[in-house]
Amino acid sequence: MTIDYRNIITLEPGKRGGKPCIRGLRITVYDVLAWLADGITEAEILEDYPELDATDIRACLAFAADREHNLTAIV
Numbered sequence: 001m002t003i004d005y006r007n008i009i010t011l012e013p014g015k016r017g018g019k020p021c022i023r024g025l026r027i028t029v030y031d032v033l034a035w036l037a038d039g040i041t042e043a044e045i046l047e048d049y050p051e052l053d054a055t056d057i058r059a060c061l062a063f064a065a066d067r068e069h070n071l072t073a074i075v
Contacts, residue, residue, distance in 0.1 A: 006057035006067070020063060022056045032060040 009020045009029060020029040027049060035045055042057050 003055065004060045005063045006036045007057035008056060009063045022052065022060065025051060027052065029060045029063055032057055033064055036061075 008023055010022070010024050011018060011020055012024065015021060015024075016026055016028050020040065021027060021050070022032070032052075036042075036057075044074060045057060046052055046054065
């Protein structure tokens with residue numbers, strides 16, 4: 001099942017330089033992806049950032065996958 005990230009990932013020009021954030025928080029999609037790439041587990045992220053939940057992390061992954069798919073389609 002593909003997650004619909006559109007209600008989770010938000011873009012606000014004045015927040016974090018307009019980068020995609022999670023539910024209006026100051027945590028960016030990039031932050032979450034970088035933590036995962038660094039080997040930090042989902043459980044560790046959720047422990048360190050209790051304002052997040054597992055759906056938020058999956059939304060970041062879905063957003064990144066969709067963005068990558070759209071970039072490749074353009075080239």
